[in-house]
Amino acid sequence: MSAVFDEEAMTEGIQTPQRSVPQGAATTATTAGQSDVILRWDDLNYEVKTKVGKTEEWRTILSSITGEARAGEAIAIIGSSGAGKTTLLNALSGRIVGGRLSGQILFRGAKRHPGSFKRVTAYVQQDDLMHPLLTVQETLAYASKLRLPNSSYTPERKTERVNAVIRQLRLEAARNTKIGDAATRGVSGGERKRVSIGTELLTDPRLLFLDEPTSGLDSNSSELVVELVKKVSVDQGIATLMTIHQPSARIFNIFDKVILLSQGRIVYFGPTSTAIEYFASIGYQCPMHENPADYFIDLMTLDYRSDDALARSKAQVKQLADTFAEREAQRIAYSGSEKPPSSASGQGVEFSGELDLPRNNWFSEYSTLARRDWTNARRNVPFLMGQITQSIFMALLIGFMFFYLKKDSVSVQNRLGVLFIIAVNATFPVVMPFLTLYYKERDIMVRERSSATYRVTSFYVSKFTTYVPIALTSNTIFFIGIYFIAHLSFDAGKFFVGLATFFSLSIVSVSFLLMVGSGVKTIEVGFVIAPAILTIQLLFGGLFANPHTITPVLRWIRWINPVQYAFSSLTQNEFRHLEFNCSSGMQCYQTGADVIDAYGVGRFTTWQNILFLLMLAFVYMTAGYSVLRWKAKPKSIWL
Numbered sequence: 001m002s003a004v005f006d007e008e009a010m011t012e013g014i015q016t017p018q019r020s021v022p023q024g025a026a027t028t029a030t031t032a033g034q035s036d037v038i039l040r041w042d043d044l045n046y047e048v049k050t051k052v053g054k055t056e057e058w059r060t061i062l063s064s065i066t067g068e069a070r071a072g073e074a075i076a077i078i079g080s081s082g083a084g085k086t087t088l089l090n091a092l093s094g095r096i097v098g099g100r101l102s103g104q105i106l107f108r109g110a111k112r113h114p115g116s117f118k119r120v121t122a123y124v125q126q127d128d129l130m131h132p133l134l135t136v137q138e139t140l141a142y143a144s145k146l147r148l149p150n151s152s153y154t155p156e157r158k159t160e161r162v163n164a165v166i167r168q169l170r171l172e173a174a175r176n177t178k179i180g181d182a183a184t185r186g187v188s189g190g191e192r193k194r195v196s197i198g199t200e201l202l203t204d205p206r207l208l209f210l211d212e213p214t215s216g217l218d219s220n221s222s223e224l225v226v227e228l229v230k231k232v233s234v235d236q237g238i239a240t241l242m243t244i245h246q247p248s249a250r251i252f253n254i255f256d257k258v259i260l261l262s263q264g265r266i267v268y269f270g271p272t273s274t275a276i277e278y279f280a281s282i283g284y285q286c287p288m289h290e291n292p293a294d295y296f297i298d299l300m301t302l303d304y305r306s307d308d309a310l311a312r313s314k315a316q317v318k319q320l321a322d323t324f325a326e327r328e329a330q331r332i333a334y335s336g337s338e339k340p341p342s343s344a345s346g347q348g349v350e351f352s353g354e355l356d357l358p359r360n361n362w363f364s365e366y367s368t369l370a371r372r373d374w375t376n377a378r379r380n381v382p383f384l385m386g387q388i389t390q391s392i393f394m395a396l397l398i399g400f401m402f403f404y405l406k407k408d409s410v411s412v413q414n415r416l417g418v419l420f421i422i423a424v425n426a427t428f429p430v431v432m433p434f435l436t437l438y439y440k441e442r443d444i445m446v447r448e449r450s451s452a453t454y455r456v457t458s459f460y461v462s463k464f465t466t467y468v469p470i471a472l473t474s475n476t477i478f479f480i481g482i483y484f485i486a487h488l489s490f491d492a493g494k495f496f497v498g499l500a501t502f503f504s505l506s507i508v509s510v511s512f513l514l515m516v517g518s519g520v521k522t523i524e525v526g527f528v529i530a531p532a533i534l535t536i537q538l539l540f541g542g543l544f545a546n547p548h549t550i551t552p553v554l555r556w557i558r559w560i561n562p563v564q565y566a567f568s569s570l571t572q573n574e575f576r577h578l579e580f581n582c583s584s585g586m587q588c589y590q591t592g593a594d595v596i597d598a599y600g601v602g603r604f605t606t607w608q609n610i611l612f613l614l615m616l617a618f619v620y621m622t623a624g625y626s627v628l629r630w631k632a633k634p635k636s637i638w639l
């Protein structure tokens with residue numbers, strides 16, 4: 001019996017209730033027709049380069065892998081560590097990066113189109129990257145807003161879909177519990193995994209891939225996860241493939257089929273129910289009370305305890321894989337070609353390239369992401385309190401350090417010092433804490449975008465518009481505190497121009513952290529690069545060295561240095577029209593204009609400096625966006 005597909009609904013990603021497949025309809029390759037084959041892979045080979053240069057070497061990771069997955073079928077990929085399970089799952093799901101992949105993969109008889117294939121497949125990663133401060137309900141609701149098209153789903157239908165997934169995955173009790181993380185207690189490991197699966201099931205996929213969904217879970221939670229996945233696969237006619245480490249006997253028996261992998265070769269692929277029989281037929285009888293999965297894994301695992309044991313186990317694995325290949329060849333010769341008619345030409349059901357387009361318009365994506373970001377920010381009380389506390393503390397400390405600046409010549413140095421510290425405070429305390437936040441969000445974005453959820457621009461702009469107000473709030477507290485405690489010029493015009501400069505520098509800092517956070521591979525690298533660049537900006541900021549006297553080789557740095565523009569603007573603003581009382585006989589600055597001249601900060605006017613700051617913010621934002629876009633671009637190999 002074949003599953004009934006609604007083509008139009010598939011294009012729109014709509015739930016299609018008539019797609020259900022009766023249990024048992026797709027459990028054996030021989031009884032079901034070709035039409036319910038969702039994914040077919042033939043002779044897959046994958047190699048990676050292990051040495052570069054003249055002595056180039058390639059290591060084979062997958063070798064001659066053939067098989068298929070049908071609607072309603074749950075298939076386990078089992079093998080010892082390093083057998084190639086994840087590599088196979090990645091190859092089939094279109095997530096393999098680097099190396100050489102050959103063979104053929106057909107989705108419902110047709111060559112896969114990356115954009116449309118992603119739309120109809122779901123991939124549940126081993127690490128459940130989710131927002132820890134959102135509840136289960138909110139996590140799924142935001143995912144539904146981002147993933148389901150507004151054109152086919154009204155808000156009510158999206159809510160219904162979320163409720164259906166919550167029921168399906170038995171998450172009712174945890175509905176209002178936060179996801180949590182190491183710092184915040186949240187849902188249990190099993191619930192977390194089910195939420196992760198739920199976000200993928202919202203779009204009603206045809207194919208579901210799961211990488212080690214039971215890792216880190218106790219046996220009951222593992223069993224529940226696998227059971228629920230199996231039930232959903234049957235109910236919705238989904239073909240499911242999952243890698244799994246040492247399943248219990250009960251979990252093993254839930255699967256319709258198993259792929260037993262060793263050293264990148266298939267040792268067995270077929271119904272779970274006949275695996276014991278097959279191994280017995282080739283001389284390996286699973287003992288009565290032993291978990292078959294453990295027994296098979298033992299047979300397939302290389303024994304590194306001694307050279308002899310290793311040679312013996314290698315020979316055994318080779319023999320198992322060779323025997324299976326021979327049996328398969330005989331079976332195919334006996335039953336005729338197993339390939340679907342379209343596979344040779346790759347001409348099956350073609351997908352519309354339009355499926356590549358994002359699901360919703362930019363504003364819809366942006367407003368959902370911005371609301372989600374604000375909810376996360378509002379709930380991140382330790383972060384917000386940390387920002388505000390450090391602003392108050394620094395304002396008091398620095399304010400009283402420079403308490404009551406007078407109008408004598410000695411105050412010139414202090415006045416310059418306080419202005420420079422204001423500039424410093426708009427950079428370091430913004431960049432460093434926000435960088436950690438952004439880095440985590442970036443990883444979630446990469447995961448969410450791997451199933452073509454939303455545009456990079458909507459994510460990026462949403463981050464900018466969330467971080468800027470938070471940074472400006474804490475920075476305003478700092479600025480007002482220090483301005484009045486240190487008695488900077490008591491002049492409304494000067495105060496607001498100073499604040500505008502400080503705001504502009506804070507905006508540059510947010511843009512800078514977005515650029516660094518987008519560019520670095522790991523957060524550790526970010527923590528090295530960001531302070532190094534900020535320190536250079538401070539060194540060339542205008543206080544330590546006169547910009548005009550810096551060696552020409554390094555003088556260009558001032559053009560891209562926001563601190564220098566900010567310091568120049570703040571200094572001109574503060575010192576303009578000031579006059580100093582010189583003690584008799586002492587050489588000193590008579591007026592603020594003398595100070596501006598002496599420090600070489602009058603090249604551009606205050607407003608020109610502010611304009612340069614905003615231009616720099618734009619340049620950093622654009623550079624960060626370009627890097628992020630390039631990084632977020634899928635680089636997978638497609639067959």
Ligand SMILES: Nc1ncnc2c1ncn2[C@@H]1O[C@H](COP(=O)(O)OP(=O)(O)OP(=O)(O)O)[C@@H](O)[C@H]1O
Pocket residue numbers: 048049061079080081082083084085086087088098099243245
């Ligand atoms: N890009 C790569 N470069 C080098 N080696 C690779 C690459 N990808 C995979 N491998 C190697 O291929 C083998 C199979 O890796 P894979 O991650 O698929 O194994 P696995 O069966 O999922 O193992 P585990 O259960 O431990 O996760 C491993 O030895 C791994 O080191």
